[in-house]
Amino acid sequence: MPLSQQDIKRLRRIGHHLKPVLIFGGKGLTETFVEELNLRLEDHELIKVKVNAETRDDRAAIVQALSDKGSAELIQRIGNIALLYRPAQKPNPKLSNILRYQDA
Template sequence: MAKNKFDSLSNDTLKELRGTGHHLSPIIMVGGHGLSPTLIEETARALNDHELIKIKIPAGSADERKACANALAEATESTVIHHIGRMVLLFRKNNTPNEKLSNLVRFGF
């Protein structure tokens, strides 16, 4: 089986993903109800479609925001690529991406 750049995320790959994520708008916004089952399900669907997504999380301390991002990543079996302020970038590779929806395909990965 051939290895690809996503088998293990090197610093260069992380840098490329952060650069791609910079151009994205948040498509999931965590509200006052926190990480509800519906929000987790919708995030998983978005990761399946787009592979790389930006999420806006609620205000709070840096530790609370980081915990929220990590909990969402764990619930959706994804990886936190970057978080700054209230924005979080999540990644989950789809082995059969939809070329019309995948942010990785759209940005030339």
């Protein structure tokens, strides 16, 4: 189900104050990185990922691959930071950025 403009604005507002929880580096898109991405998305629902790549096109391709592999929605990409969202199966109120910052 696609997100509405209002939902995207709310998620951007929540994501503004978040720090990147994953840093994509030179080792590429390994199975371990994809597993970690899926764990972080399940825990936090809304995460920032820092992508270290040479060119803008490389960063765009990596961010697209991350959102595809993680079955996540790309909310925003500014420079080398991507904001990804995927609703959790069972949201944990202590870990979920959506539940913790729903009043933001």
